Amino acid sequence: MPSVLVSTEIAIGTLLVLAVVVLATTYLRRRYIAKGLPLTLCGLRCTQTDRWRLGLIRFGDNALEWHTLGGVSVRPRHRWLRQRLILDAPELLVGRDSIPLLPDASRVPCTDGDNDFELALQGPAYTALRSWQEAAPPGYNVNVA
Template identity: 45%
Template sequence: MVGYGSLLLVIMAAVGGLIILALGLLAFRIAGDRSSTCPPMPAAYRDEDGAWRRGTLRFTEDRLSLKGSGGLSVGPWMRGNLDLGVAGPLATQDADALGGAALIRVPVTYGTSRFEIALGEQHYTALRSWVEAVPPGWNSQVA
């Protein structure tokens, strides 16, 4: 028969393990946030046949990703392969679905896949500038 002391010890070990796991995940998330070249930007993502999903748009030196709620992410997409289409206003029903915010819809092509990103005007300007800028090391071997 197991005594109450050993049962308490097992429960304390399990709680301690969960605390260590939570701290590790928090440290991993903080380290990921520090690697981005700009502050995270609120945005929404929709693939060709899906509904809008809210998230946080992040870009580093060469990658773009969208982290959704609960830590789920879409991407990463390599900077040189992204093709931003012509931005336009978000449809009324889509704006209502996203809380009625004044967002810009941007069609994006990445290789053979297509999707849309909805974000604020100032964030769109930052994204467009980042995509169109020369990636670091792009012509590093040119004399």
């Protein structure tokens, strides 16, 4: 009987250590990705037929970077240069298109010169993105519709 008790304690201890490691890794990854720059939750859809993928966007000095929400990679999955990024007017997500983790989010059609994609952002995050886009340093060829 004691061997069953010890095995159970080892299993529970292992699960607790694993949970702490996952939480610590997630926290440290998010801190490393932010690097003191604004970071917010958003959805990304590369085509109209794709599903929304949740991730984090970071407003860098010269580029907007999108990181996956999960995983251990600290490299951005997508990177769009500020001077090539064109933002269209936002449209509120309704019905099947809405994202449960982003209530009252808006779909923002974007173009990177070569690629079309959509971002799903809540009101304050959209305002931050628009402000970041419009606040480009002088001399940049910034396009804001």
